[in-house]
Each structure stands twice: as C-alpha cells, then as structure tokens.
Amino acid sequence: MRVTRSIITAAAIVLLAAWESQAQNKLNVVTSTEDLASIAREVGGERVNVTALARGYQDPHFVEPKPSFILAVNRAGLYVAVGRELEIGWLPPLLTSSRNARVQPGASGYLDASLNVRILEIPTGQITRAMGDVHPFGNPHYWLEPGNGRLIAQAIHNKLGELSPPDRPYFGQRYDDFDRRLAAAEKRWDAIMAPYKGTKVVTYHRSWPNFMERFGLEVIGYVEPKPGIPPSPSHTLDLIEEMKRQGVKLIIVEPYFSLRTPQAIANQIAGGKVLVLAPSVGGMKEVTDYIQLFDYNVNLLAGALKQVTGK
Amino acid sequence: MRRVYVLWPVLAAGLLVGAVRPSSAQTADVESLRREIEQLRKELAAVQQQYDQRLAALEARLGAAQSAPAVAPPQAPATPPTAEVPPGAAGPGTPAGQLPVYGAATAGSKIFNPDIGMIGNFLGAVGPNKGGSETVAPTPFMTLQESEASFQAIVDPYARADFFLAIGEEGIEVEEGFATFPALPGGLLVKAGKMRANFGRLNAFHNHTLPWIDRPLVMYNLLGGSAEDPDTGIKDAGISVSRLIPAGNVFLEATGELYRGDSGTLFKSSRRRDLAALGRVRGYVDLTDQTNVEAGVSYVRGHNDLGSDFLTELYGADLTLRWRPLSRAIYRSLAARAELVWSRREEVSAFQRASGLYGSLDYQFARRWFAGGRYDQAERGANASIRDRGFSGVLTYWPSEFSQVRGQYRRTRFGDDGRVANELLFQLLFTIGAHGAHPF
Numbered sequence: 049m050r051v052t053r054s055i056i057t058a059a060a061i062v063l064l065a066a067w068e069s070q071a072q073n074k075l076n077v078v079t080s081t082e083d084l085a086s087i088a089r090e091v092g093g094e095r096v097n098v099t100a101l102a103r104g105y106q107d108p109h110f111v112e113p114k115p116s117f118i119l120a121v122n123r124a125g126l127y128v129a130v131g132r133e134l135e136i137g138w139l140p141p142l143l144t145s146s147r148n149a150r151v152q153p154g155a156s157g158y159l160d161a162s163l164n165v166r167i168l169e170i171p172t173g174q175i176t177r178a179m180g181d182v183h184p185f186g187n188p189h190y191w192l193e194p195g196n197g198r199l200i201a202q203a204i205h206n207k208l209g210e211l212s213p214p215d216r217p218y219f220g221q222r223y224d225d226f227d228r229r230l231a232a233a234e235k236r237w238d239a240i241m242a243p244y245k246g247t248k249v250v251t252y253h254r255s256w257p258n259f260m261e262r263f264g265l266e267v268i269g270y271v272e273p274k275p276g277i278p279p280s281p282s283h284t285l286d287l288i289e290e291m292k293r294q295g296v297k298l299i300i301v302e303p304y305f306s307l308r309t310p311q312a313i314a315n316q317i318a319g320g321k322v323l324v325l326a327p328s329v330g331g332m333k334e335v336t337d338y339i340q341l342f343d344y345n346v347n348l349l350a351g352a353l354k355q356v357t358g359k
Numbered sequence: 360m361r362r363v364y365v366l367w368p369v370l371a372a373g374l375l376v377g378a379v380r381p382s383s384a385q386t387a388d389v390e391s392l393r394r395e396i397e398q399l400r401k402e403l404a405a406v407q408q409q410y411d412q413r414l415a416a417l418e419a420r421l422g423a424a425q426s427a428p429a430v431a432p433p434q435a436p437a438t439p440p441t442a443e444v445p446p447g448a449a450g451p452g453t454p455a456g457q458l459p460v461y462g463a464a465t466a467g468s469k470i471f472n473p474d475i476g477m478i479g480n481f482l483g484a485v486g487p488n489k490g491g492s493e494t495v496a497p498t499p500f501m502t503l504q505e506s507e508a509s510f511q512a513i514v515d516p517y518a519r520a521d522f523f524l525a526i527g528e529e530g531i532e533v534e535e536g537f538a539t540f541p542a543l544p545g546g547l548l549v550k551a552g553k554m555r556a557n558f559g560r561l562n563a564f565h566n567h568t569l570p571w572i573d574r575p576l577v578m579y580n581l582l583g584g585s586a587e588d589p590d591t592g593i594k595d596a597g598i599s600v601s602r603l604i605p606a607g608n609v610f611l612e613a614t615g616e617l618y619r620g621d622s623g624t625l626f627k628s629s630r631r632r633d634l635a636a637l638g639r640v641r642g643y644v645d646l647t648d649q650t651n652v653e654a655g656v657s658y659v660r661g662h663n664d665l666g667s668d669f670l671t672e673l674y675g676a677d678l679t680l681r682w683r684p685l686s687r688a689i690y691r692s693l694a695a696r697a698e699l700v701w702s703r704r705e706e707v708s709a710f711q712r713a714s715g716l717y718g719s720l721d722y723q724f725a726r727r728w729f730a731g732g733r734y735d736q737a738e739r740g741a742n743a744s745i746r747d748r749g750f751s752g753v754l755t756y757w758p759s760e761f762s763q764v765r766g767q768y769r770r771t772r773f774g775d776d777g778r779v780a781n782e783l784l785f786q787l788l789f790t791i792g793a794h795g796a797h798p799f
Contacts, residue, residue, distance in 0.1 A: 103648065106685040113799050114651060115610035115643035122546070122603060137797040144519060147603060149542030154516060177761055177791075202409070217398065220405045227412075277759060278726050304686050306726075 075212055078124040078151075080135050081108055082330040083191045084161055084200065086338040088128060090226040091205045095215050099124075101142075104330025107304040109181070109276070113138040121146035124157065126211060128204060131162035134188035159207045162188065165196040168257045180274025192327065193258035194234050197338055201226055233339050237263070237346045244353040250291060251300045252310060255327045259345070268294055271301070271310055279309040288316045297356040300349075302327045323352045473512035473520075474793035478567050480505040483785040490780035492747065492773050494584040494591075494624075494739060495576070498784060502528060504589055505566055509795065517542055523565065525590065534565070534594065548601045556593040556622075557601075557614050557639045558582070558657045559675040559698050566590055568798040570694070570721045570731055570755075572767045572786045576747050577715030580737040581673065581702045583623025593659065595622045595635065610643040618661070625671060625740070626661030635661030653679040669705040671740070692723040702740045713738035721753070729755040738774075745774040763788040 075096045079085040085100035092098065099120050102111045108130070121127060121142050129135060143152060150157035162185075170186035190196050205223040209216040245264035252271040260267050269290055273283035291297075291313070299310045299322045307322060314320035325345045326332045335344045353359070484490075484498035491497030498504075510522040518538045525534040537552030555563045561574065562582060574591055578584065584591035597618035604611040616637040620628030626635050641655035657675040676699045683692040697718040704711040715737025723729045731753040738746045749771040756764045765786040772779050 103685050106688055110689055110797070112683065112688075113796065114645065115612070115653070116608070116645045116651070119603070119608070119610050133794070136794045141796045141799075144539055144541045145548060147541065147543070147546045147548050149544075152516070152542055153513070155542075177759075181760060198412075202412075217402065220402070224405065224408070304688065306687075306690060 075125045076123050077126045077128065078120050079128040080130045080139065081328055083328050083338060083341065084128045084130065086329045087197060087201050088204050090338065091201055091219055091223050092208055093218065093222045095218060096208065104326065104328035104335065105303050108134055109137065111138045113142045117142050118145050121151060122148050124148060124151050126157045126159060126207060127151035128159045128161055130188055131160040132167065132185045132188035133183050157211065159203060161200045161203055162190060164203055165190050165199045168261065169254070181276030187254060187257050189255040189327065190258050192256060193262045194230055194342060196258060198227060198230055229339060233342065237342055240346050240350045243359045244350065244357060247353055247357060248294055248296045249298045249300055250287065250296055252302055252305045255302055256300065268296055271299065271313070284309060284313060288313055291317055297321055298323060298352055300325050303331050319356055321352055321356055323348065325349065473510040476509040476790060476792035476795055478507045479503060479789045480567055481787040482572065484782050486780065486782035488778065488780040490771055490782050491586060492775065493586055494579040496586050496589040507534065507565065507567060514538060546602055550599040553596045554594065554599060556595065556616060556618065556637055556659065557599065558593050558637060558659050558673065559700065560655065560677040560679060560696065561698060562592045567788050570719065571733060571751060571753050572765055572784045573769065575717035575733060575735040576749050577698070577700050577717055577735060577737040580739045580747060581700045581713060581715050583625030585624045588623060591623060593622045593625060595619055612641050614639040620661045624664065627664045628662060629667050633662040633667050635659060649684045650682045663704055665706060671702065671704045674701040675699065690726050694721045704740055711741060711743045713740050713743035727757045747774050748772045761790045
C-alpha cells in the first residue's frame with residue numbers, strides 16, 4: 049500500500065515538474081491592459097503565455113496593485129506597459145516588489161508600448177493639477193487607433209524576437225498575418241464610418257482622441273469638467289447648452305463610468321443618445337481581441353450615428 | 360531600400376560558403392541550403408516590408424508635423440556662461456582666465472532629480488475633554504500635525520531609494536529612508552535604511568494613507584506610543600529581507616527584519632547588540648475578481664527600557680477582506696480589517712501580558728464619499744491592568760485624488776480614571792508634486 053502510494057506520489061511529482069518545465073519553455077508575457085495582451089497574442093501565438101493585469105471593463109487609471117499581480121509579474125519574462133503615466137498609481141510598486149530583475153524599467157524584459165506610437169494631446173507650456181489629472185506626457189489612450197495598434201504590434205514583435213531569437217521567423221509570420229488582417233479590417237471600418245466624417249460628439253473622459261481623429265469625428269466637449277474630476281452641475285448645464293447650440297446628439301461613455309449624468313444630459317436634448325463603447329478589449333463580453341474591439345465600436349457607433357444624423 | 364542591396368552580398372557570401380562544402384553530403388546540403396535560402400528570402404521580404412511601413416509611418420508623421428503650426432526654430436547653441444576670476448583670487452596656483460558657471464547649463468541633469476511630493480496633514484479637534492493618556496498624544500484644537508516630503512527615484516540598475524521626511528511641529532524626522540534592491544537573485548527583496556517595520560498590517564502605513572484620522576489604541580498602547588509623539592509605530596534603522604514562497608495561485612510572502620532596537624517607548628537598545636528582530640508571513644488570495652482576502656501573522660522582539668536583560672515580545676495577527684466591483688471600481692468598495700496584538704513585556708519580577716485589537720469597516724458609497732466605523736480596545740503594554748476602549752465613526756470626502764477632507768467622531772473610555780473623551784476630529788489632506796502610488 050505504502051509502496052503504491054509513494055510510486056503515485058513520485059509519478060505525480062515528476063509529471064508536475066515536467067508540466068512546469070514545459071510551461072517555463074514558453075515566454076511569459078504580462079501586460080498592463082487586455083489590448084496589449086491581445087496584440088501580444090497576435091504576434092506571439094502559441095509560443096508565449098500572455099496575461100493581462102487590468103480588465104477591459106475597469107478604469108485603467110485606478111487598478112489596485114494586488115499581491116496576486118505581484119505573482120504574475122514575478123513570473124514574467126516580458127512586461128508590456130501602456131506608459132505615458134497611465135499606470136503611475138499602480139505599476140511602480142508592482143514592479144519593485146515583483147523580485148524580477150528581467151522586467152525592471154530599463155531591463156531587456158520591460159517594454160513601454162507608447163514609445164513609437166502617435167501620441168496626441170501632449171501638453172505644451174505650464175501644466176498644473178488645476179487642469180485635473182492631466183497626463184504630462186500626452187494622452188495615454190493611444191491604442192484606440194488601428195495604426196497605433198500596428199506600431200504596438202511591431203514593437204512587441206521586435207522585443208519578442210530579441211528575447212527569443214529562434215522564434216523570430218515565427219513571430220514575423222504572425223506579425224505579417226496580423227498586419228494583413230488589420231489592414232483589411234481598416235478598409236472595412238473606414239467605409240462604414242465614411243458617411244459620418246465631421247459629425248460632432250461628446251465623450252465622458254478624454255479616452256477617444258486617437259479613435260475620433262482616425263474616423264474623422266469631432267469631440268466638442270466632455271461630461272467630466274476636467275480629466276478625472278466627476279461631473280459638476282454647472283459644467284453639465286454648460287455642456288447641454290453647447291450641445292444644443294452645435295446640434296450634438298451623441299454622448300459616448302466608457303463602461304466603467306456611471307450613466308446617470310450622461311443620461312440626464314441626453315434627456316435634455318431632443319434625439320439625444322448615450323452610447324457605451326468599449327475602450328479596451330474585454331470592455332464588453334463580445335470584444336475578445338483587438339480587431340473585434342474596432343468591429344464592435346465602429347458598428348455600434350455607425351448605427352447610433354445613422355440614427356442621430358439620419359445619413 | 361538601401362538595406363536590401365546591403366543584404367544581397369551577404370546572401371551571396373552565404374551561398375558561396377555553402378557551395379564549397381564537401382561533396383559527400385551534397386544532396387542533403389543542397390536541400391538544406393535551399394531551405395535556408397528560402398528562409399533568408401522570407402526574412403528579407405519581411406525586412407523590406409517593415410522598412411516600407413516605417414518609411415510610410417515616417418512620411419505620415421512628417422506630413423502631420425508640416426501641417427501642424429510651426430514651432431519656434433531651434434535656437435543656436437549658446438556659449439556656456441562663464442565668469443572672470445575674482446580680482447582678489449588671482450595669483451600663482453589659482454585658476455586663470457574664464458571660469459565655468461555651474462548649474463546654468465545643466466538643465467538636462469534635472470531629469471535625474473527624484474520624484475518629489477509633499478503632503479500636508481492638517482488636523483483639528485473639538486470636544487469637552489481633550490483626551491490623551493501617557494501613551495496617546497492629545498490632539499490640539501488645530502495643528503499641521505505632519506508635512507510629509509517624499510523623494511523617490513531609481514538609484515541605478517540595482518536599487519531604488521525612497522525618502523519620507525516627516526516635518527512635525529517640533530522638528531523634522533526621517534520617517535522612512537531606505538534603498539530597495541529589486542533585482543537580486545534568489546527572488547529576494549532587500550531593503551536597508553530606516554523603515555516602518557512590517558509588523559501587522561497597519562504599522563507600515565503612513566498616517567496619510569490610513570482609513571482614519573488617528574491610529575487605533577492598540578498601536579499607541581502596545582507599539583510604543585507616548586504622549587509626545589502623535590505618530591506612533593515601530594520604526595527603526597535596519598534591514599528587511601523578504602521572499603515569495605511558491606504556493607500556486609496563493610500569494611505567500613515571508614519577511615525577516617533586523618533593527619537596531621530603538622523604537623518609541625517600545626524598544627530601547629542600551630548595548631550595541633540589543634537588536635530587535637521581526638518575522639512576518641502574509642498570505643493573499645483572490646476569491647473572485649472583485650473580492651480578496653489577506654491574512655498575516657507577525658512576531659517581533661526587542662529589549663525594553665528596563666535594560667538589556669529585559670525583553671518585550673509582540674505577537675500579531677491580521678485579517679483584511681476587500682471587495683471592489685471592477686466595472687464600478689471608482690464608485691463602490693468595501694474593506695473590513697481586524698488586527699490583534701499580544702505583548703509580553705519582561706519586568707524585574709514578572710511579565711506584563713497585555714493585548715489589544717481593533718476591527719473596522721469602510722464602505723465607499725459614491726465616487727467621492729466613504730463612511731466607516733472602528734472599534735478598538737487595548738491594555739497598556741507597561742501596565743496591563745489598564746484597558747482603554749474606543750469607538751469611531753468616520754466620513755471621508757475626496758474632492759480629487761490629491762486632496763481629502765475627513766471627519767471622525769471618536770469616543771474613548773480611558774481605563775486609568777474612567778474618563779470618557781468625546782471628540783470630533785477634522786482632517787484636511789493635500790498633496791502636491793509627484794503622483795504617488797495608490798495604497799493597497
């Protein structure tokens with residue numbers, strides 16, 4: 049009996065060790081958000097394990113540095129950050145306590161995905177917190193533009209090839225395939241959005257400048273009086289006036305904000321409409337990868353624009 | 360495009376090297392060579408494509424830059440400012456000619472300045488009875504109790520440094536100042552310097568990150584409080600080593616710390632070898648995406664004020680339960696905390712065995728509003744026959760991430776004279792400078 053048991057135990061240990069070593073063969077990639085995770089999966093395929101820390105339906109500015117995240121970062125061979133101080137409130141303590149030299153800022157396993165992309169709203173001149181929670185290095189919601197998605201994929205592709213040279217051709221192939229599918233999808237999205245170029249909208253937070261610029265929509269105001277500052281009655285009244293004056297009917301909201309104020313604004317405007325779009329992969333159940341993120345948003349937005357503009 | 364032409368000779372050289380191989384394995388070689396060429400061709404195409412894309416991206420960026428409003432042309436590099444040698448300083452062995460002016464042309468080096476922040480902790484208290492005991496410092500009518508200056512930066516590829524200077528009404532104290540080594544082998548995290556010790560949950564918190572205005576009675580009575588020091592807790596110069604213990608999806612961390620052995624009224628080091636030692640194990644697990652629980656046990660020992668032959672030992676247990684629905688994370692959250700501390704203080708003829716605890720609940724009911732309550736009781740470490748009890752209700756308002764207004768009703772029954780203190784405390788916290796990490 050005892051012999052059998054010890055044999056089973058030994059076999060289990062061997063199996064576990066084998067499984068563990070197999071898991072270690074793959075490069076562990078940890079990303080701040082699900083968007084970066086999706087792009088890393090596109091490029092890395094089955095040769096990498098990808099984990100995202102923040103969920104797509106959660107405000108990426110306010111993620112809690114949970115100890116379980118320390119475990120994830122501890123096992124990472126590559127950490128991909130959004131950068132531009134989006135994660136300033138939670139990433140530094142995670143990296144410090146991760147006990148992982150590979151992913152410390154400046155080490156080869158740390159990638160700031162924002163370094164090569166097109167960043168908007170970089171403040172010029174003096175900035176103070178009287179402007180709200182401004183990001184001194186520009187708007188960090190840059191992934192909401194497919195061109196930037198491609199540049200992120202390129203950066204991840206280069207980094208993965210650097211960390212795992214034998215897999216370079218494989219990553220190259222995966223990147224090309226992603227690039228091709230993205231280009232085809234872009235044509236589709238442009239065609240859907242073409243009739244609505246120049247339409248004016250309002251958004252809750254400044255999450256959408258790259259997206260709106262790409263598809264030619266104009267944001268004339270925000271539900272938040274200043275970035276990170278919750279809506280105030282006087283600002284809400286001003287916004288309603290402005291929307292009426294300019295004939296703006298559509299308010300775009302991220303899923304992690306309360307719909308109360310946007311709904312109240314929409315009710316004051318004839319034909320006013322509130323639309324919840326996904327700012328990230330995972331923001332809605334059906335948005336499971338980077339290309340679907342735009343599929344979802346573009347289709348929903350075009351439907352709503354058709355309703356409010358009659359085009 | 361030029362890169363392509365550069366690559367052709369390389370390819371040709373590769374072919375040449377392949378061609379002069381011995382002929383015995385020629386067929387196999389030809390096959391592998393063919394594959395290699397195919398591979399190279401593919402990589403070349405990939406490089407070419409990448410190049411084209413980069414070029415296109417650059418062109419697009421250039422176009423965008425041209426359409427953007429013109430920026431001021433770069434100024435001609437100014438000659439570095441210099442100064443004359445002062446008349447009195449001339450002579451043999453002294454500098455001659457123009458002297459450089461330091462600090463003028465070094466603006467670039469400012470990027471290496473640490474992140475600097477300053478937090479003001481302004482308190483007020485009203486109530487018929489002032490409160491306070493020999494372990495609890497009374498709160499005056501109004502006080503800028505603490506201004507905390509923080510300086511944080513990465514030292515080099517191996518270390519980062521964090522300084523927290525607490526400027527109180529009496530003077531300035533290095534509340535913490537330590538270097539952290541995050542890149543050590545063996546999964547170790549080492550800190551060295553002056554630190555708040557990792558005893559229990561609350562001791563490591565700074566005053567401004569507490570969910571209340573004050574610290575609970577157990578920290579004043581058992582962790583070295585005095586009537587003079589409004590900021591109590593174990594803080595000392597020492598070294599901390601911690602390591603993760605592999606346990607699947609459970610976060611398990613063991614910490615060992617060694618201190619000089621001087622901390623408030625708790626530990627006193629009369630000889631160099633009167634050290635204080637600490638051990639802590641904490642575990643954390645995500646029950647769901649939105650609920651998690653953390654538990655820890657701690658032990659610390661050191662020499663007390665009676666001399667080198669007298670030890671004080673503390674045992675602690677803590678439990679924290681948190682709930683925060685991720686999609687409404689900025690509007691709703693809940694945290695329940697409990698902590699128990701047992702103290703065994705060696706005295707001339709016997710031991711003083713004292714214990715204390717607190718339990719609290721904090722609930723965020725709107726984006727800017729938090730409400731909470733706390734029950735606490737503690738015997739005094741040096742006189743366990745005296746037990747103080749307290750209850751607090753707290754309401755917090757957050758105008759923004761960088762300021763906080765808080766009110767707290769505190770009722771304390773002091774055990775020595777049956778005195779009951781009913782106090783209303785107010786707090787205004789305000790932060791400038793670097794955006795610090797959110798506490799967890």
